Amino acid sequence: MIGSIPAGNLIFSAALLFTGLLPSKTIRFMEQMNISTISTNTFFQHQKYYLHPSICSVWKTFQEKYFQRMKEKDKSLVLGGDGRADTPGHSAKYGSYAMLDLDLVLVVHVELVQSNEVKSSYHMEKEGLVRSVDFIKSQGLKIKEIVTDRHVQIVKYVREEMPNSVHHFDVWHVVKGLKKKLLALSKEKECERLMAWIKSLCNHMYWSAASTPSGNGQLMLEKWESVINHVQNIHEHDGDIYTECAHGPLEESARKKKWLQPGSKVAERLADIVTSKQMIKDVPKLSPGPQTASLEGFHSVINHFAPKMIGFSFHGMYSRIVLAALHFNENAMRDQATTKDGTKRFDVVFPKYKKGEYSVRKIKVDCTYEYIGQLMDVAVTLAEEKPMNSSVLDLEDVPPPLASAYEKPEKQVAIQEKISRYANVIESDLYDSVDEPSCSNA
Structure with missing residues (x-):
């Protein structure tokens, strides 16, 4: 026994959650193997009173150690931020936002936002960033640099509320949008030759940022716009800083791609894309160093612990996101x-x-899974110290359910309305079929 709980029952529940399994499937598997096990209700009781608090405790301990170490070093943080919705589109219920230390590759903070806490699901990402920044500042730390995607609300917030922080864009997110436009253009008539240049154009954007470690936005932009001349076999440019291509002499006999003809439709349309207002704003803000690729990897880990096709309670979702962070932090730098x-x-x-x-x-x-051992120790300690149904829970406040904003009808009344409505439809269809003459009678 662990406190008043059979040890095997609690350990089974803990192992189930801490490894990212789903209770319904796991318990059904045990039943099909004719292995006696706990019920789903028992699992949720263990999760509520012991497992959720254990996860929060271990995560809080990690954060305290991390922030203390940063304070001792008197170091300003270089962070990457990105959001994830629990379902695609604008019908998401939860939006999580993660902050990653780009120097140490550690997830240092996560926020979970429910859609009814903001105007709509579109606003969850910004709210997650705001809460994360406020929390980090409350720890007495400064954010030197932050790398995000191009979310317009986040761009505005960082510009207005974080004037002492340098804001960079992750290059991959900008390249992804560029590639879509180039692919669409290459399918137009007289623009087919552009297809051979798409990969090189995307690589050139990466190079424009990576070859400018100083972060000089004007230099990045001139390097990027030089590609308009380069694809037309013109290697001297009118820029103030970048006046000629950095490559050496090109051997025409070894070339596989054909140059674009100056004045052609494809060359002019490409120039419009390269020098569009969006590119002029975004390219100078590209990150020359750290990127948010590791955050995309973290989101893949979340998909293991909290699959998007499964619905979770607020505490269930938060705990599984924290589990993903603990797993990522232990294994990211293998x-x-x-x-x-x-x-x-x-x-x-x-x-x-x-x-x-x-x-x-x-x-x-x-x-490796050393974090599971830590979680197990804390869960066992809580079970030894607190009886089941204890009113003391170390959990975050839960926002009201989405349905709380609507008036809920009496169940029996709603059922009766549905039955009577269905009966009326059947009766109406029956009368229509009797009244209307068939083809044979006509």
């Missing part, structure tokens, strides 16, 4: 795996988005 003779291991894969082109990726060592 070493590369090696063979017995010490050779580093790689894998060749064919991502769907590359349409037949391959990528070479590092194979890393297996994940």
Whole structure:
């Protein structure tokens, strides 16, 4: 026994949640194997009184140690921020926002926002950022630099409320929008030749940012706009800073792509895209260094602990996001795996988005799960100290349910209305079929 609870029952519930499994499927699996186990109601009781508080406790301990270490170093933070909705589109119920220390590759804070806490689900990402920034500032730390996507509300907030922080855009998010426009243009008549240049144009945007470590926005923009001349075999430019291409002499015999003809439709349309108002605003803010790719990886980890096709309570969703953060922080910087003779291991894969082109990726060592041991220790300690149904819960406040804003009818009245409405429809259809003559009678 652990306190008043059978030890196996509590450990089963803890292992189920801490490893990211779903209770209904796991318990159904046990039942089909004819293995006696707890009910789903028992699991949710364990989760409410012991497992959720254990997760919050371990996460709070991690944050306290991290912030204390940053204070001792007197270091301003370089953070990446990104949001995730629990379902696609504008019907999402939950929006989570994560802050990642880009120097240490650690998720340092997560916020969970329910859609009825803001105007609509579109506003959840900004609210998550605001709460995260307020929390980090409350710890006595300064944000030196923040890297995000191009969410317009976030851009405005950082510009107005964080004047002492440098705001950069993640290059991948800008390139993703650019590629869509280039692909659409390449499908137009007389623009087919652009298809061969799309990959190079996307790479050029990455290079424009990465080759400018000083973060000089004007230089980035001139480097980016130089591509208009380059694709037309013109390698001297009218910029104030960047006046000629950085590459050496090009051997025409070794070239596979054909130059775009000056004055052609495709060249002019490409120039419109490259020099659009959106690009002029975004390119100078590209991040020359840290990117938010690791946050995309973190979102993949969340999908393991909290799949988007499953609905969770507020505490259930928050706990699973924190579990994902603990797992990510322990395993994000794993070493590369090696063979017995010490050779580093790689894998060749064919991502769907590359349409037949391959990528070479590092194979890393297996994940570790030391955080689960910490969670288990805290859960057992809580069970020993507090009886079930204890009123003392160390959990965050829960926003009201989405349905609380609507008037709920009496259940029996609603059922009767549905039954009578359905009966009237059937009766109406029956009379219509009797009154209308059939083809044979006509």
